[in-house]
Amino acid sequence: MKALKKIRRMKMMAQGGRCYYCGLPMWDDGIAPVAQAHSRSGLLPRMLRCTAEHLQPRSEGGANTAENIVAACLYCNNSRHRKKHPLSPAAHRAHVRHRMASGRWLATQIGISIQEAR
Template sequence: MPKTLARLRTLAFQHQSGRCYYCCCPMWQKSPEAFAATFHLSKRQAHTLQCTAEHLHARVDGGGDFESNIVAACRLCNARRHQRKDARDAIHHKAHVARLMGRKRWHDPWVFEKVLHSGAGR
């Protein structure tokens, strides 16, 4: 990842208080072991909640690496947005994720049990 994008990801992570732009779950940026220990997760589970840089307006559509276009998103939310043949724009993806989070259907059950209901996740 270019240094500029890494810096923008860190700024977004800090601005969002370490929470995913889409699902609002806590994320980790530098220490998967500490994050996993805090929430009693496996390394594989922690990997899902790694902080990534997400372009609100995708690069392929002309979006660039600038602060107003970068948010911090967990690996799962970032990947799922772009898995679709016709990826949703960021606003519609966020609304879609919110609907499914409300029904506890976006992430695996362990996220709701271990991360979101833990005192450490608030």
């Protein structure tokens, strides 16, 4: 297993299998997609795949170390790095939670209940 994957897996376990940003249950290779049971669309499992999220982006010199990596779902990870200057992790998390509360984040778009999130 590659080092980055090991870190990702370790972080996912430490986070109770939930995304650092949105708090939804994620899945990873060989780990059953917890969220699949709640899904009404194939989009959900795909977007809730666990990814290694660099708190300090690689483009800004962020390292592949346990200290710099959290487990985040593909959707949250992509949405943060879509911006030219990504929000700080704390700001992005606040942004995600705010969007979820107002029904404008992945969960509500594809029919997973917010109660699934922490």
